[in-house]
Amino acid sequence: MLVCDCNEVSYEMVKEAVKKHGDNLEAIMQETEAGTTCGCCLEEGCDKVDLALPLAIAKALQELE
Numbered sequence: 001m002l003v004c005d006c007n008e009v010s011y012e013m014v015k016e017a018v019k020k021h022g023d024n025l026e027a028i029m030q031e032t033e034a035g036t037t038c039g040c041c042l043e044e045g046c047d048k049v050d051l052a053l054p055l056a057i058a059k060a061l062q063e064l065e
């Protein structure tokens, strides 16, 4: 599942970052580079990706509970 098109970040990569950083968006962006180019994937409605970054973080947090 693609979370960031510009930087080719997958959901699995985001999930790994969430394991380390919890819901810390900036730390996750820094580690994965998701959301650091065009910024589209920071918006829930971004149509360039399967699952926008905020939604991917929420999903990972839920799965890791």
Ligand code: FES
Pocket: 003, 004, 005, 006, 007, 034, 035, 036, 037, 038, 039, 040, 041, 042, 048, 049
């Ligand atoms: S799609 Fe993530 S920064 Fe462009």
